[in-house]
Amino acid sequence: MQKIRIAIVDDQNLFRQSLALLIKSVDDFELAAEANSAEAFLERLKTLPADIDVAIIDMDMPGGMNGIELNDILHKQYPNIKVMVLSVHMHERLITQMIDAGAVGYLAKNCDMHELIMSIRSVYIAGFYFNISVLQAIQNSGRHxxxxxxxxxxxxxxxxxxxxxxxxxxxxxxxxxxxxxxxxxxxxxxxxxxxxxxxxxxxxxxxxxxxxxxxxxxxxxxx
Incomplete structure (x- = not known):
């Protein structure tokens, strides 16, 4: 079975570590990297022996590069990495901005565990995952x-x-x-x-x- 290689970038240690445990518990997932900042993740990418399939990133990373900037760099320098956003911010314009900039999925941090697992698989296979909330946000943001x-x-x-x-x-x-x-x-x-x-x-x-x-x-x- 070919595993989906996943990276987690989030400055909240407990949340990141809990998410890492979840990733490790799924048979077809492999935790390839985790980092507490965008800068640390970009440095880690230089030393990884194999490519990352999906990067799950936060929007807020105080004291350095934020999720918007990281998404932009990943798209330009590592176009094969599919970027998913996991954030507390569910503003319509922000969601649309991130997808416009190359993100292929956007989920709230309080999403259900099963939806997160399903979304990672969908992103890997189909190239995107948008739930109803995100689709409505995109539609609302494009009205004018x-x-x-x-x-x-x-x-x-x-x-x-x-x-x-x-x-x-x-x-x-x-x-x-x-x-x-x-x-x-x-x-x-x-x-x-x-x-x-x-x-x-x-x-x-x-x-x-x-x-x-x-x-x-x-x-x-x-x-």
């Missing part, structure tokens, strides 16, 4: 944006029928292989369509595609 330069289909970019099909299946958390089977395409062709969609929308990853869909109310029409 994107009013200019809309196309005939009321979107800021022209999407083909194939791209809309792909977007729909991505929002349903289909993998590239599942999308290929559904649309009778090769996996390589699906990967090409996904990359083109990311470039056309101007987002950073799969989570950005879902963010776009929610902001433009495509998500509601699909489910």
């Amino acid at each position: 944006k994107f009013s200019a330069n809309k196309t005939i289909n009321n979107l800021p970019v022209n999407l083909t029928d194939r791209e809309l099909q792909l977007l729909k299946l991505i929002c349903k958390e289909y993998s590239n292989a599942e999308i290929a089977k559904e649309l009778y395409l090769s996996v390589r062709t699906v990967e090409g369509h996904r990359n083109n969609l990311i470039q056309k929308i101007g987002c950073r990853n799969t989570a950005g595609i879902v963010l776009f869909a929610v902001k433009h109310k495509l998500f509601n029409t699909m489910f």
